[in-house]
Amino acid sequence: MNQTNKRNVTLIIIVAALGYFVDIYDLILFSIVRVKSLKELGVADADLLDIGATVINSQMLGMLVGGILWGILGDKKGRLSVLFGSIILYSLANIANGFVTSVTWYTIIRFIAGVGLAGELGAGITLVTENMSKENRGYGTMIVAGVGLLGAVAAALIGDYYTWQTSYFIGGGMGLLLLLLRVGLAESGMFKEVKESAFIRGNMLMLFNNKVRFKKYLCCILIGLPLWFVVGVLITFSPEFGKALGANGIINAGEGIMYCYIGIAVGDVVAGLLAQVLKSRKKVMLIFLLLSGVAIVVYLYSFGLTQKTFIWLSLFLGFASGYWATFVTIASEQFGTNLRATVTTTVPNFVRGSLVIILIAFQFFKDEFGILQGAMIVGFICLAISLVALSQLKETFSKDLDYVEV
Numbered sequence: 001m002n003q004t005n006k007r008n009v010t011l012i013i014i015v016a017a018l019g020y021f022v023d024i025y026d027l028i029l030f031s032i033v034r035v036k037s038l039k040e041l042g043v044a045d046a047d048l049l050d051i052g053a054t055v056i057n058s059q060m061l062g063m064l065v066g067g068i069l070w071g072i073l074g075d076k077k078g079r080l081s082v083l084f085g086s087i088i089l090y091s092l093a094n095i096a097n098g099f100v101t102s103v104t105w106y107t108i109i110r111f112i113a114g115v116g117l118a119g120e121l122g123a124g125i126t127l128v129t130e131n132m133s134k135e136n137r138g139y140g141t142m143i144v145a146g147v148g149l150l151g152a153v154a155a156a157l158i159g160d161y162y163t164w165q166t167s168y169f170i171g172g173g174m175g176l177l178l179l180l181l182r183v184g185l186a187e188s189g190m191f192k193e194v195k196e197s198a199f200i201r202g203n204m205l206m207l208f209n210n211k212v213r214f215k216k217y218l219c220c221i222l223i224g225l226p227l228w229f230v231v232g233v234l235i236t237f238s239p240e241f242g243k244a245l246g247a248n249g250i251i252n253a254g255e256g257i258m259y260c261y262i263g264i265a266v267g268d269v270v271a272g273l274l275a276q277v278l279k280s281r282k283k284v285m286l287i288f289l290l291l292s293g294v295a296i297v298v299y300l301y302s303f304g305l306t307q308k309t310f311i312w313l314s315l316f317l318g319f320a321s322g323y324w325a326t327f328v329t330i331a332s333e334q335f336g337t338n339l340r341a342t343v344t345t346t347v348p349n350f351v352r353g354s355l356v357i358i359l360i361a362f363q364f365f366k367d368e369f370g371i372l373q374g375a376m377i378v379g380f381i382c383l384a385i386s387l388v389a390l391s392q393l394k395e396t397f398s399k400d401l402d403y404v405e406v
Contacts, residue, residue: 009131013140015181016124019083020148022178023120025155026094026171027352028261030055030110031236032156032254033164040164041103049240051103053363056232057356058107062114067349070119072204074126074341082123082341084179090116091175098165098172121148121328122345129332130340134398138281138329142272145325149265156258204342213335215392217343220331222389223285224351225358225382226292227264227321232355233362233375234299235260235314244371247305259311260318267322275397281330282395284323289386291320296379300372324348333396336404358382 030037034052043051066086074082093113100106128140159167207217234241235256242251267288275284295317302313331347332340358378365374 009140012124012127012131013143015083015178016128017144017147018178018181019087019120019124020144021151021154022087022171022174023090023117024148024151024261025158025174026090026113026151027059027117028152028231028257029094029155029159029167029171030059031231032159032257033167034236034253035239037106037164038103041101041106043103049237050363052236053359055103055107055110056236057359059110059114059117060353060355062111062116063118063349064353066115066118067122067346067353068204069115071122071342071345074119074123074345075338079123079127079130079341082119082345083127086116086119086123087175087178088116089113090120091172092116093172094168094175095172098168118349119345121348122341125328125332126341126344129329129344129401130337134400138272138275138326138397141325141329141332142269145268145328146265146272149261149268149324152261152264153258156254156261160254203339204346206339207343216334217347219389219392220327220334220343220347221350221354223289223330223386223393224324224327224348225354225386226289226296226379227324227327228351228355229358229379229382230292230296230317230321231257231260232358233378234296234317238310238314240371241300241375242305242310245300245303245305247307247310249307251305251307251310255307256310256314259314260321263315263318263320264322264324265318267319268325269322270319271323271326275326279397280395281326281333281397282390282393284326285330285390286387288320288323288326289383289390292317293380293383295320296376296383300376300379327351330393330396333399333401334393337401338404340401 035048038048038051070082070086073085090113093109093116097106097109097113100109124144125141128144129137132140155167158170162170206213208214236253238251238253238256271284271288275281278284299313299317302309328344328348332344335343362374362378365377368374369377
């Protein structure tokens with residue numbers, strides 16, 4: 001690799017990592033400011049969980065829509081066009097979020113922000129995997145995820161120090177500033193070659209009109225379910241879980257999210273290094289999924305919870321869920337260049353969007369069996385599905401990515 005290519009790869013990793021940092025900041029900010037923002041908008045304490053779930057569902061539905069939109073554009077127009085377009089949309093949406101005066105507009109704008117947020121990770125990971133060597137690309141995606149996930153830490157600190165409106169303004173401002181860094185980026189060489197060929201690009205129907213491809217695509221989505229159960233249910237609604245566990249004092253969801261994402265960032269680095277040592281992403285996924293099961297059980301049986309114990313449990317839950325970079329890299333490596341951006345962008349967003357179904361299931365089982373038992377049931381359903389899905393995927397470590405789907 002010559003010096004120009006090395007500089008381009010380094011710039012791609014830096015920009016992708018910082019972009020994901022802002023992406024996660026904006027993605028997770030509502031979970032941090034949920035209680036104080038909804039209270040200021042006139043929501044009663046008894047309705048905070050249900051209305052909070054509605055707003056989160058709106059954001060996640062936006063990410064489902066955006067995942068499809070940006071994924072297809074990434075394969076048709078290029079990975080860089082997605083990076084620019086998505087960040088402009090979610091930055092402006094988050095600035096607008098600071099001006100809302102009703103729950104209705106809050107919900108609508110979170111949907112728009114979700115559409116924008118959907119493009120960042122997939123485009124960044126696609127650029128990294130296509131520009132780095134097959135032996136080392138795992139390190140690149142590890143750095144992107146490790147740095148990016150710390151955006152949740154920034155969101156927790158800023159959300160605690162500033163008003164919820166200012167927190168949204170800061171997120172939008174960081175996104176717009178990030179655009180300046182993207183000017184010098186070069187497009188993926190693999191994409192340029194495919195763009196000049198006659199191969200069909202970004203046709204999402206190709207993922208459904210072939211049984212083998214569809215099964216592979218579905219399994220890539222399903223292996224990520226437990227992570228968003230942990231973040232979207234156990235941590236986001238930790239004040240409610242704290243009450244059910246007889247917590248001493250009020251459990252702070254913002255702190256939980258911050259420490260959970262610190263754990264995820266550390267877990268991502270460990271998972272990435274372990275994959276390089278074991279020469280296997282599947283083995284690493286298995287280890288972390290099983291560890292997630294242990295963490296879920298420990299959390300839901302921590303009666304007499306204290307804030308200090310909650311922080312340690314948040315770190316443990318986060319670390320056990322620290323396979324996000326590995327999971328997205330597996331998805332990126334499963335498909336050819338003409339569908340890679342579509343897959344790498346839609347898969348993590350479909351996993352995020354699955355939180356809608358997970359929350360519906362959680363609310364159902366919570367009403368039937370109580371909050372703790374309901375969470376246990378949903379958590380282990382997610383875990384069982386992900387383990388079965390993982391068993392159906394092929395190992396992709398060191399796989400040559402310079403090919404197309406026909």
